[in-house]
C-alpha cells in the first residue's frame with residue numbers, strides 16, 4: 001500500500017459551563033481508538049457523527065492512502081470534561097503522534113470547538129498545540145469544527161485550513177469532512193494557505209442562529225457568494241459560537257482561509273462588518289408557557305413545541321417537566337412529548353411490561369437527578385405503558401440521518417392525552433425515529449413537544465413548517481435568555497447582554 005500517510009484524531013463535545021462534568025462513560029458510546037475508528041467510519045450506519053466518515057470516504061475515492069487513526073473521542077453535549085478524563089485522552093494522542101513523528105504527511109482533526117475541560121477553557125487548542133509540538137510546523141493540518149465553536153486564537157493559528165459547518169440544524173457534516181479531505185490533499189501537494197480571523201463582541205442566543213433564514217444565514221450566504229467568485233478563497237467559516245461555554249473567547253467569529261493573505265483579510269473584514277451591521281437582530285423571541293398551552297389547545301394546525309431551554313444538544317439534562325406538567329394540567333390531547341431522560345422510569349416500565357398501569361414518577365431523587373439541579377424537578381402522573389423498545393435506532397433525517405443511535409431501554413407512557421417517550425441515554429430529540437420506532441404517529445399528533453433547541457428542525461421538517469414551530473420560554477440550562485445566567489468568563493461588554501458593546505474594523509498594515 002502506498003499513498004499519503006494521514007493521522008486521524010478527534011475530540012468532539014460541546015460543553016455547557018453550567019452543566020455537571022462529562023465523565024469517561026459519557027464518551028463510551030463514541031470512543032474510537034486505532035483501527036476501530038476506520039471500521040466505524042466505513043460502516044453503513046456509523047455511530048460517529050458524519051465528518052470522519054465523509055473524510056474517509058473522500059480519501060478512499062481519491063486513490064490509495066495510508067490512514068493512521070489514533071483516537072476520536074465523541075460525546076453528547078455536557079458539562080466540562082473531567083480533568084483526568086481529558087488527560088487520559090491527551091496521553092493517547094501524544095503516544096500516537098510520537099509514534100508517527102517523521103512518518104506522516106498530513107493530519108485531519110475532528111474538533112467540535114466548544115469543548116471545555118476542567119482547568120482548560122480551550123481543549124481543542126491544547127490538542128492542536130500537541131499536534132504541532134510533536135509533528136512540527138510543516139506538516140499540513142486540517143481541522144473541522146461545529147459552527148457553535150468558540151474560536152480561540154490557537155485554534156486558528158495551529159491549523160492550515162479551518163473548516164466550520166455551514167448549516168444549522170447541522171446537515172453538512174459529511175460534506176465538511178469531504179471538503180477537509182480535498183484541502184488536505186492540496187496541502188500535501190504543496191499548497192500554502194493563509195487564514196484571517198475576526199471575532200466580534202456578539203454572543204448570539206442559540207435560537208437566532210438559523211441558516212435557512214435570518215441574519216446568520218445572510219452572512220453565511222454572502223461568504224459563499226464571495227468564495228464562488230474568487231478561486232483564491234479556500235474556505236469561509238462564519239462561527240456563531242456557543243454562549244454557555246462561557247469562555248474569554250466567546251463571540252461570533254469569521255475565519256477565511258485563502259491562498260493569498262490579502263484576499264483572506266479583505267473578505268474577513270467584509271464579513272465581520274456584515275455581521276456587525278446585523279447585530280441587533282441576534283435576539284431570541286420565545287413564547288411564554290401560558291401562551292404555548294393555549295396554542296396547543298386551540299391551534300387549527302398541528303404545532304411543534306421546542307423546549308429550547310432543556311436541550312441535551314446544549315448540555316441540558318433533557319428531563320425538565322415545565323411543559324409536560326402544564327400540558328397535562330390543561331388536558332392537552334393528541335400530544336407527543338420526547339425524549340425525556342429518566343433511566344429509572346424507563347427501567348420500571350420495562351419491568352412492568354406493556355399495558356401495565358403505574359404512577360409515573362419523573363426525576364426521582366435517587367435517580368440521575370443532582371441534588372443542586374434547580375431545573376429537573378420531580379413530577380408524577382398516572383400512566384399506562386404503551387410501547388417498549390431497546391432504544392437502538394438508526395437515524396432517519398437531520399443530524400442523525402444514517403447514524404446508529406442508542407437511547408438505551410425506552411418506553412412510551414400514555415399520560416391522559418399525552419404520550420411521553422422516556423429514554424435511558426440522554427440525547428436531543430432531533431429525529432422522528434425516536435417516536436416512530438415505538439409505533440407513534442407524528443403525522444396524527446396535534447402537538448409534538450421536543451427537547452431540542454434547533455436540530456429537530458432538520459428531522460421534523462416533513463411534519464412542521466417554520467411557521468408551525470413554537471419556541472417555548474421555560475427555565476433551563478440552555479435558556480436563550482442569556483441575562484438569566486451568572487456569567488464568569490464571557491468577554492464584557494458583549495451583545496446582547498451589554499447594549500453599549502462596540503466594535504470597529506481592526507487597522508491593518510498595508
Ligand SMILES: [Zn+2]
Nearest residue numbers: 146147148170
Ligand atoms: Zn452545533
